[in-house]
Amino acid sequence: MKLTQAIENLEDKGFLDIHFEKEINYIDEINKLRKEKNAVILAHYYQRPEIQDIADFVGDSLALAQKAAETQADMIVFAGVHFMAETAKILNPSKKVVLPDLKAGCSLADSCPPSDFEEFVKKHPNHVVVSYVNTSAEIKALTDIVCTSSNAEKIINSIPKDQPIIFAPDRNLGAYLIEKTGREMLLWDGSCLVHEAFSIDKILNLYIENPDAEIIAHPESQAHILKIAKYIGSTAGLLNYVKTSTSKKFIVATEAGILHKMQKEATDKILIAAPSKEDNCNCSECAFMKLNTLKKLYLCMKYELPDVEIEEELRKKAVKSINRMLEISK
Numbered sequence: 001m002k003l004t005q006a007i008e009n010l011e012d013k014g015f016l017d018i019h020f021e022k023e024i025n026y027i028d029e030i031n032k033l034r035k036e037k038n039a040v041i042l043a044h045y046y047q048r049p050e051i052q053d054i055a056d057f058v059g060d061s062l063a064l065a066q067k068a069a070e071t072q073a074d075m076i077v078f079a080g081v082h083f084m085a086e087t088a089k090i091l092n093p094s095k096k097v098v099l100p101d102l103k104a105g106c107s108l109a110d111s112c113p114p115s116d117f118e119e120f121v122k123k124h125p126n127h128v129v130v131s132y133v134n135t136s137a138e139i140k141a142l143t144d145i146v147c148t149s150s151n152a153e154k155i156i157n158s159i160p161k162d163q164p165i166i167f168a169p170d171r172n173l174g175a176y177l178i179e180k181t182g183r184e185m186l187l188w189d190g191s192c193l194v195h196e197a198f199s200i201d202k203i204l205n206l207y208i209e210n211p212d213a214e215i216i217a218h219p220e221s222q223a224h225i226l227k228i229a230k231y232i233g234s235t236a237g238l239l240n241y242v243k244t245s246t247s248k249k250f251i252v253a254t255e256a257g258i259l260h261k262m263q264k265e266a267t268d269k270i271l272i273a274a275p276s277k278e279d280n281c282n283c284s285e286c287a288f289m290k291l292n293t294l295k296k297l298y299l300c301m302k303y304e305l306p307d308v309e310i311e312e313e314l315r316k317k318a319v320k321s322i323n324r325m326l327e328i329s330k
């Protein structure tokens, strides 16, 4: 085979894109692939700005699950972390679900291993199990009702008052819900690395320097951070608060990626990312979310890999608890 023919063959298979870093306009190519493959790109607010900007829809974990459940697209491209793509596949199994990087996990989901959790649930019979969406399919299969930070309070309040509850895996969100709803709950001892990294001292110092600012926080943050927050809510809740509040300045205690959308939708507001305990680290950025890049987004659309597959028996068990959440959230 002649060299030119060999190169053409490799080019047809797309290998040269990867190995020879040929000049590629990722935005143009992603737009072409989106049309050709009838794909929808769903992105979480913590994604890199360029990924949020090319997505068909950017949202919090509840809105993304709802979009994934109802989409007519043939391929769901999930720019988020693994549990989010997995939830999309559980809800809409006939679709191909791809994600840019299979290693995009979640420290909170990892803090709840299925075999340990199964034992915990068995030790506490007669409890209704409510799990945060940041969990694996196996945990969802052991769960009665899934929730997200947008609907957690509503879901806890929908459970009869005399019914004991297990809440997993986030101890901070769990403690916040106990305070908000007045319900006793057994909490799993898990947490998110990013939301546990915020420094109360540095946030308070920032507040002293910016007394006109409002502190707002995601409920995965620790109790002492939530105590000083004027508003607590999911990523979508925080975005909406910044847009509608009469204040001009905000100290935002959640993953810093959301500042991109906030600034786009509230151009007149001043946004300050809450600082973390460690100096010189990107601790307020989720390393898992940031694994996704435009190049990987392009490659996963082109090769339809990596894709999420889920065994049907497990899917059928897991979908029940997600559907209960979607029903209650209507």
Ligand code: 13P
Binding pocket: 059, 060, 061, 062, 134, 148, 149, 150, 192, 220, 233, 234, 235, 236, 255
């Ligand atoms: P939201 O449900 O607010 O989008 O949060 C998801 C998440 O991973 C928070 O760390």
Ligand code: SF4
Binding pocket: 081, 105, 106, 107, 108, 109, 134, 192, 193, 194, 195, 220, 255, 286, 287, 288, 289
């Ligand atoms: Fe998981 Fe925390 Fe990253 Fe959200 S920010 S995806 S909870 S590790």
